[in-house]
Amino acid sequence: MASGLACMVGLEGRRRAGDLSQATGDNTRYAVEFITVRRSTNMAIDIGISEEDRKSIVDGLSRLLSDTYVLYLKTHNFHWNVTGPMFRTLHLMFEEQYNELALAVDLIAERIRALGFPAPGAYSVYARLSSIKEEEGVPSAEDMIRQLVDGQEAVTRTARGIFPLLDKVSDEPTADLLTQRMQVHEKTAWMLRSLLDER
Numbered sequence: 001m002a003s004g005l006a007c008m009v010g011l012e013g014r015r016r017a018g019d020l021s022q023a024t025g026d027n028t029r030y031a032v033e034f035i036t037v038r039r040s041t042n043m044a045i046d047i048g049i050s051e052e053d054r055k056s057i058v059d060g061l062s063r064l065l066s067d068t069y070v071l072y073l074k075t076h077n078f079h080w081n082v083t084g085p086m087f088r089t090l091h092l093m094f095e096e097q098y099n100e101l102a103l104a105v106d107l108i109a110e111r112i113r114a115l116g117f118p119a120p121g122a123y124s125v126y127a128r129l130s131s132i133k134e135e136e137g138v139p140s141a142e143d144m145i146r147q148l149v150d151g152q153e154a155v156t157r158t159a160r161g162i163f164p165l166l167d168k169v170s171d172e173p174t175a176d177l178l179t180q181r182m183q184v185h186e187k188t189a190w191m192l193r194s195l196l197d198e199r
Helices: 011-017 051-081 087-114 123-129 141-160 162-171 172-196
Strands: 002-010 020-027 026-039
Touching: 051 087, 051 123, 051 141, 051 162, 051 172, 087 141, 087 172, 141 172, 162 172
Parallel strands: none
Antiparallel strands: 002 026, 020 026
16 A cells, blocks of 8 residues: 655755655755655564564563663663762773663664564563562662672573573574673673672
């Protein structure tokens, strides 16, 4: 089914576009070109994984996306609000971590889209799906570190929980993404935990 779409083009495009109406204002001329656009039809996804299995994978990835986004917000909050003798170290470390998490959110959401489903994007959905608890107030620097260790480990557990289905349906691209995410979260948890080690 075709529909008309109005598009503003410069006067120089008028000659190419044919006989178009033009408007004059502020010494600038514009021509309106009506372009016929066909509505796209949804193509079936045939990547060797059934829709039911893709939906199950997406359910797991949506939980992972929610955990990652909540951890991103928490890390960014702590970057803004950390105080104390370790301020500079933690301020910069938290910045590196929330920047990495922001990139991860995009990768996870794009994998959900590649599997044929919409990626969740509402705070209310993230709060419902995430295993990471939101905390009110501003904790001490040490408590911030503890909370972020817990958050990094929670994301790792969520990612690991998706693997049995991925193995069953041979979804190597998602498995590769989750392996990379787990490596990052486990390393970050170790680095944060080391800040609390008094030995």
